[in-house]
Amino acid sequence: MDLEDTKEEADYRASVRAFLDANAEPRSRSAAPARFYQVNEDRLKIAKAWQAKKAAAGFAGIRWPTEWGGQGLSAIHDVIYQQEEGKYAVPKGVFEIGLGMCIPTMMAFASKEQLERYTGPALRGEEIWCQLFSEPHGGSDLAGLRTRAVKDGDDWVINGQKIWTSGAHLSDYGILVTRTDPNVPKHKGLTMFFIDMHAPGVEVRPIHQMSGxxxxxxxxxxxxxxxxxxxxxxxxxxxxxxxTTLMNERLAVGDEPRPDIDDLFAFAQKFERNGKPAIKDPVVRDRIADWYAKSKGIEATRYRTFTRLSRGATPGPEASIGRVVNAMKQQEMARFALEMMGAGGMVSDPSVSQNGGEFQLSLLSSPGARIAGGTSEILRNIIAERVLGLPGDVRVDKDMAFKDVPSGRG
Known part of the structure; x- marks a missing residue:
């Protein structure tokens, strides 16, 4: 494992910092999370303007081919940019799925004419993409999807439902996986399309979450x-x-989600518990030390991934470890911070709550982190089977025609 940048990587990191210093404000430890959990019209304009500025400066589509407006650089260059951008108060969450997963999938399977049409507007933030995978009856089993696509002449007619689609209400286009043949095993009867999210026959219904x-x-x-x-x-x-889409997701190797262990430590230093700073309480110090050790363990795991990327290798299934640990740690730390606040922990209004309400938002949002991009249970299976080499789960429906798989419906 190499913890140091190569000279080329260090020079690139310096150029990224110069761009960010000139165009964005550093993100202080007291700042609320930068990710747009609730994107209104004004925030969307800000996000699009920032994406356009990144694209003009050459910091969007970093590992995309130059043919399609990218920089043709390696995955480690992309990681370096994400590491540095995370230190600044810039909008996040609007374009990551489209640029990190949807368009790279298009690059692998779409025609040249289609790529000429769609890559530029996506890169500049003019069009937003989403990923239409999960379904109500499929749960964590993506291959158990039931949205049907039936051939009709030169067209396909699609009926069905997706759920938990991040950003669908903002999106112009999406990639959609459907079932085209129920007479073969579930993994073999699927077909992928891309669609216009504003086309007749597409209805988007936002899900109101407990975080607001x-x-x-x-x-x-x-x-x-x-x-x-x-x-x-x-x-x-x-x-x-x-x-292919899910492999691209693995390259989104970011830092620990905010509020992180440093935020919790800073809060414990200034928040009084029994008339003295909470950090003086041995119980508080013990809990923070435990999460600090986990954070450093995940940091070391990330550096192993960075080392693989730096050497031109593809990140392996061990990238799942960080997501499993961080999702639960995020929830545990937020709950502990609210417990320290006592009754004040119930106040989520950022204008009056202690520490700007970031721990309240983190706690209410944390269940989604254990589901998004693959549930913690699925990720644990990946770690068990592909990292530890343990026997796989028994899959009785592996060779069964999908139409014959018991569904428990009606």
């Missing part, structure tokens, strides 16, 4: 008609296309 945000959505398809030209990959090869 509504960035997850249900999406309904009623006789949505799209041309075969919008198919990505071969018919029945949708699982392969979906895996």
């Amino acid at each position: 945000a509504s960035h997850f959505n249900e999406v309904f398809f009623t006789d949505l008609r799209i041309p075969d030209a919008q198919r990505l990959g071969e018919v029945g090869d949708g699982w392969k296309v979906a895996l």
Whole structure:
């Protein structure tokens, strides 16, 4: 494991810092989380303006081919930019799925003409993309999806429902995985498409969350008609296309979500408990020390991934470790901070709550972190099977035609 940048990486990091210093404000430890949990019209304008500025400066599409407006650099350059940008108060959460997962999938399977049409506007923040994967009846089993696409001449007619689609209410386009053949095993009868989110037959319903945000959505398809030209990959090869999307997700290797262990430590230093700073309480110090050790463990794991990227390798399944640990740690730390506040922990209004309400927002948002991008249970299976080499779960429906798989419905 190499903890130091190469000379080239150090020079690139310096150029990133120069750009950010000139165009963004440093993010103080007292600042509220920068991610846009609730994006209104004004914040969306700010996010689009920032994306356009990044693109003009060459810090968007860092590892995209130059043919499509990118910089043609390595994944480690992308990681370096994300590390440095995380230190500044800039909008996040609007374009990550489209630029990190949807467009790279398009690059692998779409036509040249389609890429000429869609990559530029996405890179500049003019169009937003979402990923339409999860379904109500599928749970954590993506291959158990039921949204149907039926061939009709040169078109496909789509009916079904997706859920937990982040940013669908803001999106102009999306990639959509469907079932095109129920007579074969579930992984073999899937086909991927890209769709216009404003087309007739697409209905988006935001899901109001307990945090007050509504960035997850249900999406309904009623006789949505799209041309075969919008198919990505071969018919029945949708699982392969979906895996390409999920592999791109692994390259989104970021820092610990805020509020992090340093935020909790700073809060314990200034918050009084029994007439003295909470950090003086041995119980508080013991809990913080435990989370600090976990944070350093995840940091070391990230550096292993960075080392692989720096050497030109692809990050492996061990990237799942950080997501499992961080999701639970985020919830535990936020709950502990609220416990220290006592009755004040119930006040979530940032204008009157202690520490700007960031721990309240973190606690209410943390269940989503254990679901988004693969549930913690699925990630633990990945770690067990692909990192530790343990036997896989028994899958009795592996070779069964999907139409014959018991569903428990009606």
